[in-house]
Structures are given as C-alpha cells and as structure tokens.
C-alpha cells in the first residue's frame with residue numbers, strides 16, 4: 067500500500083480535466099463552490115490514511131448522512147419498528163421522487179431516498195429540536211473522530227427552497243408515517259445534510275462501517291455491530307438510487323453519494339474510501355468521484371465479489 071498516495075494523486079491528475087456535470091442548483095448555496103476541487107482519501111481498518119488533492123476542503127454531507135441516521139434510528143427503535151415505517155427495496159426512481167409514496171403501502175421504499183430519510187429523521191426524538199440536533203452532531207463527531215458543525219448558509223438555502231421535500235414530508239404525514247412535527251423534522255433533516263466534513267473525515271466514516279462500527283482512530287464503538295449489515299446492504303442496493311444497479315455491477319461495493327459532490331464506499335473488513343468533487347450527474351453523483359473510485363477499486367481489486 068506504500069504507493070497508494072501516489073496512485074490517488076495520479077487519479078486526481080487524470081480525472082481533474084473531466085468537466086461534465088453541474089452543481090446542485092436547487093440548493094442555491096451549493097453552487098458557490100470552485101468546480102475544480104477534487105479529493106480522494108482511503109482509511110484502513112487499522113487506521114492508516116492515504117489521501118490526495120483537496121482533502122482538507124470542507125463540504126456538506128447531504129445524502130451521505132442518510133445511512134448513518136438510519137443506523138442511529140435502528141439503535142433507538144429496533145428493526146421491526148423501522149421496517150414497519152420505511153421499506154428496504156430499491157425504488158428505481160430519482161432520490162427526490164414523490165410518486166412511489168402514492169403506491170402500495172405508502173411507506174417510503176428505503177431510507178436512502180429523500181422520502182425514507184425524512185421519515186427516519188422524524189424518528190430521532192428528544193425533549194426539543196436542539197437536543198435532537200445535538201445527538202445527531204454527537205454521532206457524526208464520533209464517526210469523524212472530532213467535533214463537527216453545521217454550515218448554516220447551506221441549511222438556510224435548502225430550507226428556503228425545499229418545496230419538493232416539504233411536499234414529501236406532508237404526504238408522509240398524510241399517510242401517518244410521521245407525526246405532526248413536520249417542520250421540526252425537516253429542519254433536522256436539512257441540518258444533518260448541512261454537516262461539514264472533509265474527505266478524510268468521510269473516509270473515516272466509511273472505515274468505521276468497514277470495521278464493524280469501531281472508529282479506527284478512537285477505537286470507539288460508534289454504532290452497534292449488529293446494525294452495520296443493515297446499513298451496508300441498503301447502501302449496496304439503494305445508496306446510488308436509480309444507478310445502484312450500474313454501480314453494483316461495475317464497482318461491487320456499498321456506497322452513498324451526496325449532491326454536494328461527496329461519495330463514500332465501504333470495503334467490509336478492510337477499508338473505507340471517500341471522494342469529493344462538486345460537479346454531479348443526472349442521478350446526483352459526483353462525476354469525477356465515480357470515475358476515480360471505479361478505477362481505484364479495479365486497480366486494487368476491491369470489488370467484494372471478485373475476492
């Protein structure tokens with residue numbers, strides 16, 4: 067693995083010239099970013115770090131937060147309750163789709179799409195909204211290995227323009243999946259999406275899942291080991307939304323993307339991978355990050371089905 071730092075640098079140099087994609091302008095603040103930013107990081111279960119490019123640059127987690135909040139809700143409510151409210155099937159639709167809520171059980175298809183994630187955030191309860199957020203921030207701090215904060219400008223920007231997510235939340239309330247605290251739960255969801263991480267932090271988060279829930283640097287059990295397979299299997303089947311099949315076929319790893327341009331992938335038992343670059347494709351995945359992780363996985367033979 068000594069050469070991994072230079073291989074990551076080579077990938078950055080190779081794919082930095084790729085300029086397709088766009089920033090997620092439906093959250094206006096996400097467009098205020100340098101399009102050239104690009105970072106890669108790998109953290110092994112033993113805590114070895116490999117990184118290249120702009121790995122200190124901070125971005126908001128966006129949907130990369132979803133599997134982790136789901137893990138938190140599983141610890142709080144157990145599998146049976148969570149499955150009664152949110153399914154475990156890929157939807158085959160876009161991440162922000164509302165149509166499938168109208169069909170069948172009215173449960174969101176899975177916790178990786180917005181409808182499922184908004185429902186999951188509503189189940190993180192405490193005495194008041196601040197306490198709910200404090201618990202969420204504490205959990206993400208434990209995954210990162212240090213304190214993390216919210217980007218208030220991104221939060222405000224999403225809150226002001228969240229007409230689609232607000233519609234989803236009201237439909238969830240209509241079908242009695244969530245309770246009356248619609249705005250509070252949406253605020254919590256927007257805040258979790260606005261938590262600031264850098265690419266190395268994100269690789270630690272992925273490595274914690276690769277390591278059975280134990281953060282490789284702090285050695286703290288951040289999530290109960292029994293729930294890690296729930297998170298990873300849903301990342302595998304649903305984490306990349308309507309291109310989850312393509313990703314599973316070409317990369318073969320559980321993964322999750324965020325519209326800020328971040329992407330994390332987990333090699334169970336071995337290591338976590340993270341990438342960041344702000345230009346995203348139609349499905350909401352960072353174009354450069356997908357290409358670089360694909361090549362990294364192929365080069366290092368990390369596809370779980372190829373071992």
Ligand SMILES: NC(=O)CC[C@H](N)C(=O)O
Nearest residue numbers: 128129161259324325350
């Ligand atoms: N795919 C994403 O990263 C979406 C997250 C974003 N906050 C939203 O709800 O639309």
